[in-house]
Amino acid sequence: MKKVAVDLHFLPCLEFFSAIIQAEEILISPSELYQRQSYLNRTRIRLANKIETLSVPIQGRRPRVPLSRVKIDYSQNWQKIHLRGIQSAYGKAPFYEFYFPYLEPIYLKEHASLWDLNYEMLTICLKLLKYSGKVTVCKNLDEEEFDLDLRGQISPSGTFLERNLYEPVPYTQLFGLDFEPNLSVIDILFCTGPEAKKLLLRSIKI
Template sequence: MRVVILQPMYLPWIGYFGLIDIADVFVFYDDVQFVGSSWQQRNRIKISNGNWIWLTVPVMKKFGQKINEVKINNNKNWAKKHWKSIFYAYTRAPYFKDYSDVFEKFYKRRWEYIVDLNVTIIKEICKLLGLDSTKFIFSSQLNVEGKKTDRLINILNKIGADEYISGPGAKAYIEPEKFKKAGIKLYWFEFNHPVYPQLYGEFIPYLSIIDLLFNMGDRSLEVIREGEKNALKRDPRT
């Protein structure tokens, strides 16, 4: 069984969905410490002048809070502003009308916790992409202890995984020898960001997935899978 463990992010980039695509089980790592001004609460879109801007969900963060404990600051009119920014950025995109109702509804609903907003959006985007074979679970539901690599392995053992896929950013702290000892193969997912037709000048990579959806429509998964080609690299130490 192939497993990915990743924090729930706001309007994630396309590589996030590449990981969902290749996983048998995708674990939302929701009971680790929340990091402010990170992908957990913000992402980027491209606007009509050819530049990009942040969309940031305001939160009421306390030091040491876990992701699933962080509440959204609804005293700020963030939802209306986000949808307005998305509308004006993509209203001329070829597939905006096909998906606009889906996304607009997220911004008409009042959300209390950032994790609920993020996970709901991610699951809905998976439906739009046709990613319906991956099973989703939450790390907070597994009652698994440990820190860093040990906790990852404990989660994998509890699920019954024999393969773990990680983004390359984790190379700095993951301990591959522990995976070998546990009998779990470790792979690095080095996504090759594809270029696709995009509004307003030169192509900008690493934007939110909505940029791909509004520009490519039902071909979006095809683009993601182009980036998945040769992305998996087995760690030779496992």
């Protein structure tokens, strides 16, 4: 698989990465429209007693406008809430001290738009996963050629079981006896470190 077009999610889930990890090129665009009730501004982590959704608040109701025009609401204390949640969830994880310093500075910045935040988060996550392909920012994805179009496919509505992208491969998580699949990519990074990419490659549904 050479080129894959995707939505620019916030700290994407494992289904997202299993779908793109073998691609030679990932295509994204700031002109793609914001969708409510999507992964564009939320991700899921595992706390001691529950699965927690971390959401990035945005300004206004935000009808369908380009992601680059969606402004983050910095009047809310969401950055500290996220950082505190991540520390609570993964502070004792084997690779927390190694990977957290890459994420914290991104959280502490005020990004011009949701697009800018998500792009920086995706870039660092791909670096930590040792992704060997490239990311291309396109003006209009509808004018590009690609092998797989994943836009609009990976969403909180429905489950990964209904799609044909991700087959969970269990790894050791911090809390609970049962494996919780398809959390944020930071779950697999903090828990498995350098093994994360191998696990994602094994998670590709064929």
